[in-house]
Amino acid sequence: DGGITQSPKYLFRKEGQNVTLSCEQNLNHDAMYWYRQDPGQGLRLIYYSQIVNDFQKGDIAEGYSVSREKKESFPLTVTSAQKNPTAFYLCASSMGRDRGPSNEKLFFGSGTQLSVL
Amino acid sequence: QKEVEQNSGPLSVPEGAIASLNCTYSDRGSQSFFWYRQYSGKSPELIMFIYSNGDKEDGRFTAQLNKASQYVSLLIRDSQPSDSATYLCAVVSSGTYKYIFGTGTRLKVLA
Numbered sequence: 001d002g003g004i005t006q007s008p009k010y011l012f013r014k015e016g017q018n019v020t021l022s023c024e025q026n027l028n029h030d031a032m033y034w035y036r037q038d039p040g041q042g043l044r045l046i047y048y049s050q051i052v053n054d055f056q057k058g059d060i061a062e063g064y065s066v067s068r069e070k071k072e073s074f075p076l077t078v079t080s081a082q083k084n085p086t087a088f089y090l091c092a093s094s095m096g097r098d099r100g101p102s103n104e105k106l107f108f109g110s111g112t113q114l115s116v117l
Numbered sequence: 118q119k120e121v122e123q124n125s126g127p128l129s130v131p132e133g134a135i136a137s138l139n140c141t142y143s144d145r146g147s148q149s150f151f152w153y154r155q156y157s158g159k160s161p162e163l164i165m166f167i168y169s170n171g172d173k174e175d176g177r178f179t180a181q182l183n184k185a186s187q188y189v190s191l192l193i194r195d196s197q198p199s200d201s202a203t204y205l206c207a208v209v210s211s212g213t214y215k216y217i218f219g220t221g222t223r224l225k226v227l228a
Contacts, residue, residue, distance in 0.1 A: 033216070040125075042205060042220035043161075058215070090160055104149045104209055106216060108160040 003027065006091050006109035012117050013078065013085060021076045021112045023091035030096030032074035033106070036060060037088045049074055050096055078114065086115050120144060121208050123219035131227050136193040138204050138222050143187070146211030150182055150189045153205040155221065161205055165191060196226045 004025040013019045025032065031050050035043040045058030049068040063082025068074055074093075078085045091109040122141045130136045138152075149168045153161035165180040167173045167189065173180045179192040189208075193200055203221040210217055 035218075040220075042121075043218040045215060048215065088158075105151065105163055105166055106153075106161075106207070108162070111160045 004091060004093055004107055004109035006089075006112050008112060009110065011112055011114045013114060014117050016080045018077055018079050019114070021078070021089055021091075021114070023074045023076065023109060025072055025074075025091075025093045025107075025109075027093055027107065028071070029093035029107070030071070031094045032068070033092045033094075034058075034064075034066065034074070034076045035090040035092065037090060043090065046076065088113050120210075120217045121206055121219040123204075123206050123222045125220060126223040127225045128222055129225045129227055130196050132196060132198060134196050136196045136200065136224055136226070138191040138193075138206075138224065139188060140190065140206030140208075140219055141188045142206075142208045142217075144208065144210055144217075145184075145187065147208045148211055149209040150180070151207040151209075151216075152178075152180060152189075152191045153207060154200075155203045155205055157203075164204070193224075196224075198226045198228045200224060201226045 007022045033048040034046040037043050044060050046064050047066040049055035052071050055066050055068050065077045089112045092106045094106050120143050151166045152164045154164050155161040165178050167180040167182045170184050177194045181190045203223045205221045206219040207216050
């Protein structure tokens with residue numbers, strides 16, 4: 001089955017620790033995104049990538065880092081510099097730019113709930 | 118001004134009624150508009166997308182777009198308790214291909 005796989009489903013971070021959230025897709029999508037969702041809030045964009053080996057900061061990139069070494073993978077590292085990391089993290093993908101508006105649909109993984117110990 | 122605005126709700130409707138959810142956006146050049154449904158603790162799932170002015174129907178769902186007034190709405194006919202969820206409006210920002218999400222409207226369908 002094609003889709004987006006996020007792991008782990010739950011993650012706990014100790015103070016001063018970096019943690020990495022995994023996101024893998026087999027949809028052959030060019031674009032991938034990371035969002036953060038706080039309780040009762042909408043989705044805020046952390047980083048996005050339109051193509052392999054290239055990514056851009058979103059609205060709340062401070063304290064996070066990403067890499068895009070493979071088309072199917074877009075891991076997110078929550079660094080110790082992120083002082084309030086507790087949130088629901090969502091990875092998404094789409095076919096990418098210049099594919100026409102009907103191909104701009106975002107497909108989401110099942111999410112990772114990150115909490116601080 | 119927020120880029121995408123939605124009333125947070127909750128919007129309560131009786132079972133079988135029409136639920137009307139609204140969204141306004143600030144970027145006049147926005148080109149694509151999406152409605153996602155999100156159950157508590159789950160990830161969003163796409164319900165409807167629209168990019169031309171007018172109405173688009175899919176089953177019990179109708180999306181309406183008015184670019185001149187910069188609003189997009191979602192109508193849910195014959196609402197069911199299983200429709201109870203948060204509905205997120207998303208707009209693709211012109212030129213950047215960034216998706217801007219509203220904070221969502223919580224819908225409660227009362228049996």
